[in-house]
Amino acid sequence: MSDDYLNRIGNLIRDARRHKGMTQTDLATSLGTSQSAVARIEQGGQNLSLEMLARIGEALDSEFVSLGHSQPQHLRVVGGAQLSGSIEVKTSKNAAVALLCAALLNKGRTTLRSLARIEEVNRIIEVLGSIGVKTRWLPGSSDLEIIPPARVDLDAIDVDAARRTRTVIMFLGPLLHEFDSFRLPYAGGCDLGTRTIEPHLIALRHFGLNVVATHGFYDCSADIGAGPAKPIVLTERGDTVTENVLMAAARHDGVTVLRNASSNYMVQDLCFFLQKLGVQIDGIGTTTLTVHGKREIDVDVEYQPSEDPIEAMSLLAAAVVTDSAITIKRVPIEFLEIEMATLETMGMQYEVTPEYTSANGHTRLVDLTTVPGPLKAPADKIHPMPFPGLNIDNLPFFALIAAKADGTTMIHDWVYENRAIYLTELTKIGVRVQLLDPHRVMISGPTPKFRAAEVVCPPALRPGVVVLLAMLAAPGTSVLRNVYVINRGYEDLAQRLNALGATIETFRDI
Ligand SMILES: CC(=O)N[C@H]1[C@@H](OP(=O)(O)OP(=O)(O)OC[C@H]2O[C@@H](n3ccc(=O)[nH]c3=O)[C@H](O)[C@@H]2O)O[C@H](CO)[C@@H](O)[C@@H]1O
Numbered sequence: 001m002s003d004d005y006l007n008r009i010g011n012l013i014r015d016a017r018r019h020k021g022m023t024q025t026d027l028a029t030s031l032g033t034s035q036s037a038v039a040r041i042e043q044g045g046q047n048l049s050l051e052m053l054a055r056i057g058e059a060l061d062s063e064f065v066s067l068g069h070s071q072p073q074h075l076r077v078v079g080g081a082q083l084s085g086s087i088e089v090k091t092s093k094n095a096a097v098a099l100l101c102a103a104l105l106n107k108g109r110t111t112l113r114s115l116a117r118i119e120e121v122n123r124i125i126e127v128l129g130s131i132g133v134k135t136r137w138l139p140g141s142s143d144l145e146i147i148p149p150a151r152v153d154l155d156a157i158d159v160d161a162a163r164r165t166r167t168v169i170m171f172l173g174p175l176l177h178e179f180d181s182f183r184l185p186y187a188g189g190c191d192l193g194t195r196t197i198e199p200h201l202i203a204l205r206h207f208g209l210n211v212v213a214t215h216g217f218y219d220c221s222a223d224i225g226a227g228p229a230k231p232i233v234l235t236e237r238g239d240t241v242t243e244n245v246l247m248a249a250a251r252h253d254g255v256t257v258l259r260n261a262s263s264n265y266m267v268q269d270l271c272f273f274l275q276k277l278g279v280q281i282d283g284i285g286t287t288t289l290t291v292h293g294k295r296e297i298d299v300d301v302e303y304q305p306s307e308d309p310i311e312a313m314s315l316l317a318a319a320v321v322t323d324s325a326i327t328i329k330r331v332p333i334e335f336l337e338i339e340m341a342t343l344e345t346m347g348m349q350y351e352v353t354p355e356y357t358s359a360n361g362h363t364r365l366v367d368l369t370t371v372p373g374p375l376k377a378p379a380d381k382i383h384p385m386p387f388p389g390l391n392i393d394n395l396p397f398f399a400l401i402a403a404k405a406d407g408t409t410m411i412h413d414w415v416y417e418n419r420a421i422y423l424t425e426l427t428k429i430g431v432r433v434q435l436l437d438p439h440r441v442m443i444s445g446p447t448p449k450f451r452a453a454e455v456v457c458p459p460a461l462r463p464g465v466v467v468l469l470a471m472l473a474a475p476g477t478s479v480l481r482n483v484y485v486i487n488r489g490y491e492d493l494a495q496r497l498n499a500l501g502a503t504i505e506t507f508r509d510i
């Protein structure tokens with residue numbers, strides 16, 4: 001290998017290691033080598049065998065060297081074992097992405113503590129980096145420092161990264177204060193059927209924003225300084241639309257009243273963060289928010305979002321499907337009360353500790369220990385509602401839990417056009433699922449036998465995780481192919497389930 005190549009590979013390894021928050025000693029330990037050998041590799045001073053490159057790639061879970069196209073990641077699951085022990089819930093994906101966008105409102109340094117290290121966050125960091133925002137993982141931590149430039153360079157935006165997320169629409173709120181005309185790539189993300197952005201455009205018109213969609217871009221023109229002449233009433237109680245309005249209102253030098261606002265967990269985290277930026281917000285946790293904005297925000301601020309209720313629900317479903325007693329620590333019970341009440345009607349037993357408070361200073365947490373036992377199907381259908389209803393993203397996990405319960409359960413996903421359809425993938429693992437129409441499935445339980453299978457991961461985060469968790473219940477070896485969507489929303493899920501006794505191996509095609 002030429003020195004030039006060794007240097008470039010060394011730099012890539014160093015960047016991937018830092019990105020993963022590992023020290024040279026950490027990496028050396030995973031490779032069974034010394035810290036000085038890792039230092040030599042990173043300086044380009046060590047010839048590398050293909051085997052060593054593969055091992056480094058595996059230790060860093062990074063495709064820093066790819067032959068031809070980068071290969072998708074797959075999971076091999078040896079199921080049928082019970083889980084035990086305890087696991088901590090990470091901070092939420094959905095608050096993380098909102099806060100990353102909100103950092104654009106602040107001229108000062110924003111430090112977001114204990115962020116989930118997930119692909120969705122990585123994509124937004126790439127987009128921010130491409131437009132000139134400096135981001136840096138603080139050494140040995142999952143704390144991200146964000147420093148915006150005097151003016152972002154939107155012409156340089158990383159279009160590919162932007163199109164892989166839906167979150168990029170939350171750039172509209174912050175950017176309408178900075179540019180009288182700009183363009184953003186179309187929002188992407190999970191394939192859940194059409195997801196409208198119309199409510200965002202209608203609401204942001206109150207701040208003088210006009211958007212025309214052309215050839216894959218939103219062409220935006222803004223009337224800088226404009227603000228709402230009357231209360232804004234959302235046509236639907238969406239999370240990201242509420243967040244977009246909050247970010248637009250944060251730098252509007254006046255009062256914005258927002259009605260039919262979402263009061264979901266990520267919205268509350270964003271409100272608490274904006275308060276730290278000096279923006280006054282009344283009505284947090286309700287559906288009417290009153291925002292007193294500030295034209296200029298320039299503060300050094302730190303914030304830690306709350307724990308992810310959807311991850312907590314996923315872990316709960318993992319325990320149910322494997323008949324396991326596990327302790328799930330840092331469960332944001334405040335955002336899971338309807339879920340727990342529903343599970344209680346199904347006969348679910350569990351123990352909880354007294355409540356304590358999340359690092360955001362507000363959200364109520366508990367440690368929850370599951371108690372395995374028989375479940376029965378609920379008398380009524382299970383359907384989601386905006387908070388404080390049963391969370392829209394938690395619905396798919398009820399399909400899996402219903403597969404363990406005696407009787408038939410109807411799951412009604414009125415929200416997403418395609419999501420219920422993906423739940424039929426569970427039939428490959430032995431679950432009796434009947435699709436009644438694109439929004440409703442009937443599950444007949446208990447599943448006589450979970451069967452190992454090879455499945456291509458549905459292109460949607462929660463259905464993908466549901467299939468993975470069902471595989472944990474199936475004795476034998478299952479394969480779940482192309483799990484990018486899972487990595488989009490969960491940090492090291494396979495490794496963390498393995499710490500509870502699961503056997504999940506990550507692999508890629510050569
Ligand atoms: C980054 C982020 O935070 N993403 C979350 C956010 O996405 P996001 O806010 O982008 O959700 P959408 O705007 O796509 O709304 C989801 C769907 O629900 C419909 N809808 C929503 C509310 C309502 O009162 N009426 C109604 O019909 C919308 O038309 C849409 O079809 O909220 C979704 C619904 O909680 C969650 O699945 C996503 O995880």
Ligand SMILES: C=C(OP(=O)(O)O)C(=O)O
Nearest residue numbers: 166189190393461462489
């Ligand atoms: C649909 C989801 O999120 P997103 O808005 O990121 O696609 C989800 O979290 O399940």
